[in-house]
Amino acid sequence: MLAGSLPLASGPASSGDAETGRALARIWCAQCHVVALDQERATDVGPPFTEIANDPTKSNVSMTAWLTDPHPPMLTLSLSKKQIGDLVAYIKTLKAN
Ligand code: HEC
Numbered sequence: 001m002l003a004g005s006l007p008l009a010s011g012p013a014s015s016g017d018a019e020t021g022r023a024l025a026r027i028w029c030a031q032c033h034v035v036a037l038d039q040e041r042a043t044d045v046g047p048p049f050t051e052i053a054n055d056p057t058k059s060n061v062s063m064t065a066w067l068t069d070p071h072p073p074m075l076t077l078s079l080s081k082k083q084i085g086d087l088v089a090y091i092k093t094l095k096a097n
Contacts, residue, residue: 016082021090024083025049032074037094046074053094063088 025035034048052058067084070076079087 016085016087016089018086018089018093020083021086021088022093024087025090028077029087049091050094050096053091054096060088060092063091 022036025033029035029046029049030039032043032045033052034050037050052063064084067077067079067087
């Protein structure tokens with residue numbers, strides 16, 4: 001059974017802290033993304049996080065890669081590995097099922 005053996009996902013699941021991720025998202029991401037279900041003011045610059053979470057083409061690995069090296073129009077945010085892990089963990093909590 002090789003299912004789930006992704007190159008960057010080896011070793012113990014490096015599960016980020018979704019609570020910290022949510023706080024980070026509100027500070028750094030909300031200007032362009034709808035980052036939370038209860039977010040009232042929004043722009044449509046970037047896709048809502050719920051949409052990203054439910055997009056099967058966006059995995060933990062691809063999101064981590066994106067956040068490590070984002071490209072325009074997204075700002076280059078100098079996020080630490082820990083912060084990226086927390087953000088990805090948070091986005092995952094928005095997945096519908
Ligand atoms: C300056 C506006 C801006 C900010 C700030 C921003 N984003 Fe984005 N983001 C975008 C845009 C626009 C896209 C769509 C880019 C595309 O599809 O080419 C995007 C796409 C994404 C994607 C999907 C990448 C993919 O694989 O297609 C993720 C994940 C993401 N953003 C996460 C974040 C996170 C986490 C933060 C906060 C740390 C953040 N963004 C902050 C504008 C922004």
